Amino acid sequence: MIELDPSLINDFVAEAGEHLEEMEATLLRLAGDPANRDLLNTIFRPVHTIKGASQFMGLVRIAALSHKLEDLLDLLRQGKKPSSPGIVEILILARDRVAMLVADLARSQTEETPVDDLIARLERIIEGREDEEAAPTAEAEASAAAAPPEPPPAVPPVQEMETYEEEYDKELFAIFIQQLQEKLAFISAQTGQLSAAPDKFEVLEQCLDSINSLGSSANYMGYRALALLYEQWCDEILAAQQAAALGQEVSTGFMETYIGRVIKFFPQHGDRLLQGGEPPMARPVARATAPEIAEEPLAEDRLEDEAPPAPSSEAPASLAKAVVTRTAPARAEQRDEPAPAAGPVWESESDHQKTEPSQDAGERVVKKSVRVDAHKIDVLMNQVGELIVDRSYFFQLFNEMRNLQQHLKVNAGLDPKEMKLLRAFTYRLGEAIVSLSRTSNELQEGVMKVRMLPIAQLFNRYPRLIHDLTRGTTKQVQLEIRGEETELDRMIIEEISDPLIHLIRNAVDHGFETVAERKRLDKPSTGTLLLEAYHESNHIVIEITDDGRGMNPELIKSKALEKGLFSREELERMSGRELLRLIMMPGFSTAAEVTNTSGRGVGMDVVKKNIEKLNGTIDVESTVGLQTRIRLKIPLTLAIISALMVRVGDNLFTVPLANVEETLRIFAKDITTVEGTEVIHLRGKTTPIFRLSVLFDIPSSQQGTDKFFVVIVNSGLRKIGLVVDELLGQEEVVIKPLVDYLQEKSGLSGATIIGDGRVSLILDVYELANIAMNRQVTRYQELSLGRRKAVNDKTGYPATGKLN
Secondary structure (H helix, E strand, O other), X not given: OOOXXXXXXXXXXXXXXXXXXXXXXXXXXXXXXXXXXXXXXXXXXXXXXXXXXXXXXXXXHHHHHHHHHHHHHHHHHOOOOOOOHHHXXXXXXXXXXXXXXXXXXXXXXXOOOOOHHHHHHHHHHHOOOOOOOOOOOHHHHHHHHHOOOOOOOOOOOOOOOOOOOOOOOHHHHHHHHHHHHHHHHHHHHHHHHHOOOOOHHHHHHHHHHHHHHHHHHHHHHOOHHHHHHHHHHHHHHHHHHHHHHOOOOOOOHHHHHHHHHHHHOOHHHHHHHXXXXXXXXXXXXXXXXXXXXXXOOOOOOOHHHOOOOOOOOOOOOOHHHHHHHHHOOOOOOOOOOOOEOOOOOOOOHHHHHOOOOOHHHXXXXXXXXXXXXXXXXXXXXXXXXXXXXXXXXXXXXXXXXXXXXXXXXXXHOOOHHHHHHHHHHHHHHHHHHHHHHHHHHHHHHHHHHHHEEEOHHHHOOHHHHHHHHHOOOOOOEEEEEEOOOOEEEHHHHHHXXXXXXXXXXXXXXXXXXXXXXXXXXXXXXXXEEEEXXXXXXXXXXXXXEEOOOOOOHHHHHHHHHHOOOOOHHHHHHOOHHHHHHHHHOOOOOOOOOOOOOOOOOOOHHHHHHHHHHOOOXXXXXXXXXXXXXXXXXXXXXXXXXXXXEEEEOOEEEEEEHHHEEEEEEEEHHHOEEEOOEEEEEEOOEEEEEEEHHHHOOOXXXXXXXXXXXXXXXXXXXXXXXXXXXXXXXXXXXXXXXXXXXXHOOOOEEEEEEXXXXXXXXXXXXXXXXXXXXXXXXXXXXXXXXXXXXXXXXHHOOOOOOOOO
16 A cells, blocks of 8 residues: 555545445445436445545555446446345445444554455356355355455456546546646656767656656556556656666657557547647656645535646646545635645646636635534533533622622611722623623623534434345335434434444334235334434424333333342332333343344343433333334533522532422421332422432531422432422533443432532433432332231241231
8 A cells, every 4th residue: 555644544544434435325226226327326426436545545445346346237227237235235245344444543544354255246247156145144244254355356458448438427427538638748848858868877767757657547446457457657767767777779659659559548638648748847846745624615606717826846636636625515624734746746727817816706615514623622511511600700809809898888887989989990890790791691602503414424324224124024114204303412413322332233123014914904014113303492302202112101010020120019000101110120131032133131221221311311201002102302412501500508409400300398297108119299299309418428508497498300200209408509611521330220310510610510400310219129128027027926927917
């Protein structure tokens, strides 16, 4: 592989990843309609681009595989070979192998995954020597991937009658022909001067540089026969240089012969190439600096309007720059020191003319987006968080200033004129703080929007998952996506990816019936899995709905009873919603047998924990025989949240406002005890309350009083009350993570710094509710055991019956 700057490889990896995503989405659509010519053409374009870029960079395996893939696609889209589901599977397999090679580049900057087995198979299919319906198995794939690489196939012989005309990127082809015309004119002019030149070796060296440049361009375009011809031409020139160095006579006839053979590859442009163009200056061709990856201009702008940022004696216009500029719509990374380019360089007067762009052209080349390292956005978000803390500090100072003003007015006996100056200063300070608050809010909102990504980036991964899960089964599932434009913090997108994968796998394995079963039930043979996202207040709601067999509450009851999770009486008292939530208990599964997909009872409890870790909720609704809907409700962001500040003793706690239902002030007489747990009656329902001072074992300042503040929070399955000493008000807080050993089963999810510099711990409402309920169960069991022991001691017989 040509030695390249690592940043160029990174650019290739990023762009190839985008093209591979486009390929995968289109291939999955093609699986449902294998003969669709439009889809085949859509797939052909990214394959063609990847092939050209990999050949330019000297990535041998990617270039060879994408070239064969392009050959097969060309036969399919021209109708010379019929498409079929088996062919589509092989196309998907080839796409995956290219993705593996790109992953190799990202990891080690070398191509490691073997491709010769797949190239050979594509060749057999192209030549009609293999039944394409024989879809590859996982075992075959594993053995193929592990097989040692074979030598690359030999370059085919030159075919004089082969001709080239670009079908898809005519603008790129026009640039190629323009540069070819200028280079051939330059070589022809140098050949004419060769006989009279005092230094024939130097003239031949200039011609050799130009031909090498043309060879790189031919490789980039995928013109293999032309590239081979250039190699033969270079060999002839090297032989002539050797003769010149020995003082022998140098024949120049072969130069014109090769020029004529090159022109035969482009019969439509023969007259233009024979006329030649204005040749560039006769000087050695130097390597250009690596082209910066520019933004894609608006659709109506032409490539000719783009120009280098400043005049250069090296004329850095090249085919590589043209291609990368057109295929990188979201990249604008600036480099302090340009690295050497490994691509072809053509020099022309037209390039020099374009170094001074007109004002109109400059106005039209508008950048639509910028690719920024995610780490930089995170750093900026952290700085915004610090600004929010500083804003709270200024508000604290303002309140102290007002208190000082009141104190001086009452106790110091200042002159009214002096008090007027103090009031004016306090007013101006308040105005400045309000302005700071407004600016910081706008900055916070702007940075948050930068971190927001459409959830389509997540949803678009799942059509392939459905395809792989149903392949080789008797189930047919169609994925329907709604609300993919809904935006969500990129950090949350990554956190919910695995939970959604598990929910989809469960739906396919447990929810959907086979085609035969669905037909017996008068259902469409293809099941529908709906992924829907929408905003609800400061949250995003994601619903996963399948039209399968639903969940049977009676089956859930029997499984829970079988595993000894609950007694029969406890299960009978549970509502339908509570029964459905049992599927999220560790080790619970209703599957009759373990499959490769699910059935081990591991997963739904992890899904629940991961969603609750994000301060989200999960809810399950199901109708037997019709459908199951799982509803996830998650905050839009994890960085800055609205929260209720409370105090217990000398300690400050933060309760996420998303979990707060209401706040109450109660009296001691309103509290009763049921089975060892304090409860209050709230609008006809019994709500358990727990004292934070007891849960965290800290002293309370409200001991001996009969008035209490209670914060009613939603813990998912039920509401509970948290007794606190004081409600301090609502604030926006910046979440700072805790180390794992402090956060694990502590009832805390993080910490924040308030305006006066003190640290407030953020409550994990769900974990805190679990801790409180577990303590309640333990206390009740201890109380029951004590009562039983007391009865035994008194009567001498074991006690029977239920204790209240």
